[in-house]
Amino acid sequence: MGYKLYYFDVRYYAEPIRLMLTAAGKDFEEINWTMDEWLAGKKKESPTGKAPWLEVDGRVIPESFAIYRFLANRYGFAGKDEFEKARVDWSADFFRETTFPSWEFFRVKAGRLPGDPDKIYQEKALPALKTAYDQVQKLLEESGSGFIVPSGLTWADLYLAENVRHANAMDDNFAGMFPFAIEYEKRVRSHPSIKDYCETRKNLRTSYCTVPGK
Known part of the structure; x- marks a missing residue:
């Protein structure tokens, strides 16, 4: 199963997606861009004019909460009942x-x-x-x-x-x-399912409101 994650070169709304896919042991391709690139035309590629969106075997899921729930239900992060x-x-x-x-x-x-x-x-x-x-x-x-x-x-x-x-x-x-x-x-x-990833992940800024490294 192939996953492609589309988002800015920051953590924020995409980070729960990265974490769930990592915890589930799933490889994914990531397509990132800067804010300038987004405003210059990348935004037109978005299904809703917003980011992130996730491509799953060629099918596109927009909106962060929809993606979270999709992956959570698929990989056990939605709750037990x-x-x-x-x-x-x-x-x-x-x-x-x-x-x-x-x-x-x-x-x-x-x-x-x-x-x-x-x-x-x-x-x-x-x-x-x-x-x-x-x-x-x-x-x-x-x-x-x-x-x-x-x-x-x-x-x-x-x-x-x-x-x-x-x-x-x-x-x-x-x-x-x-x-x-x-x-x-x-x-x-520090949860065992994501601890290694969190300790070694790329040092992206949290959002475009924060300074690099935070």
Whole structure:
């Protein structure tokens, strides 16, 4: 079975895909580009005008969450039963929707949008991050496994851990406010199924909002 992953030359939305394929022992080809190349015409190749997308034996799956769920169901990262799968789905959906306002802060801080980063952080990003990470902490405490569901690592953990890394790179106060999240991210990348990959993977920046190496 052949996989081709199409994404920017950063980690962010593509990293859970890379991790699941690696954990499953599946080889994949990766096609990357820079932001300049995307804006110069690569975007026109996307099925939805967004990235990533995954090609599976010539069939294309766009949208990151659709790809995550496809691979998770195929390779055992979706949860052990329908109730765990529902918990995995809603936890990731809730997090994405709740943290959406924080992206204005990230982009302004990175110089990609105009605005006052301190004002946007206090009024929009901080309340969103607190709501989202309070829920993540509650989920982890209820689970008892160190991951979102009792049975162990799922695609939601991979997605959330990448967001922890991104927020910590962008927000100097993040680790102090959410120390549990820092430990959670370490626990995810130390999972035996992905530990070797995480220790040797290419040092891509997390997103175009972060500096290289973060």
